[in-house]
Amino acid sequence: MNKVKVENVMSNTYVMVDGLMTVAEGIQLAKQKQVKALIVKKRHDDDEYGIVLMNDIAKKVLAQNRPTDRTNIYEIMTKPALSVSPDMNVKYCARLFERFGISRAPVIKHGEIVGMVSYNNIVLNGMADLSH
Numbered sequence: 412m413n414k415v416k417v418e419n420v421m422s423n424t425y426v427m428v429d430g431l432m433t434v435a436e437g438i439q440l441a442k443q444k445q446v447k448a449l450i451v452k453k454r455h456d457d458d459e460y461g462i463v464l465m466n467d468i469a470k471k472v473l474a475q476n477r478p479t480d481r482t483n484i485y486e487i488m489t490k491p492a493l494s495v496s497p498d499m500n501v502k503y504c505a506r507l508f509e510r511f512g513i514s515r516a517p518v519i520k521h522g523e524i525v526g527m528v529s530y531n532n533i534v535l536n537g538m539a540d541l542s543h
Contacts, residue, residue: 417504418497420536421518421526427452430461430485434472437484441465450517450524451488459491460517460524494519495528501537504528 426440428449437449451461463484471487472479494517495504508514508530515529 415501415537416497417495417499417501417518417528418526420501420532421497421528422532423526425450425517425524425527427524428463428484430454430483430488432484433480434468434477434482434484434487435479437463438465438468438479446527447529448515448527449484450492450527451484451490460494460519461485461488461490462492462517463488464515492517496520497525501533505530505533 424444424446426444426446426449428437428440428451430451432440441447441449447465449463451463453460461484467487467489468479471477472482493507493511493513495507497518497520499507504516508516515527517524518526518528
């Protein structure tokens with residue numbers, strides 16, 4: 412059986428932002444780069460990455476009627492972002508997503524982001540090669 416790893420299915424399209432960026436700027440960047448999540452940079456070596464999904468913006472900003480130009484990314488991010496290793500088997504990545512109720516995560520190797528993986532990546536790129 413072919414063991415498909417996260418690195419085989421992950422996307423190299425991701426956007427790193429500063430936590431002080433406004434939500435309005437974040438939305439613009441996400442539209443421009445066609446991504447569904449923004450990764451929030453670490454402030455220092457001992458810090459962790461954060462993540463903001465477009466549905467976080469919908470729930471925490473739009474639904475609550477907060478101004479997008481006066482709300483900062485750090486106020487609505489999830490931190491630490493749950494991350495996965497490029498060597499992880501996609502089967503376990505899917506189980507992790509299910510357990511934590513997430514649909515995408517940054518892929519981290521040696522403390523650095525190398526890509527993003529989502530349920531879509533796993534299904535579209537990984538399932539074609541999987542046999543039970």
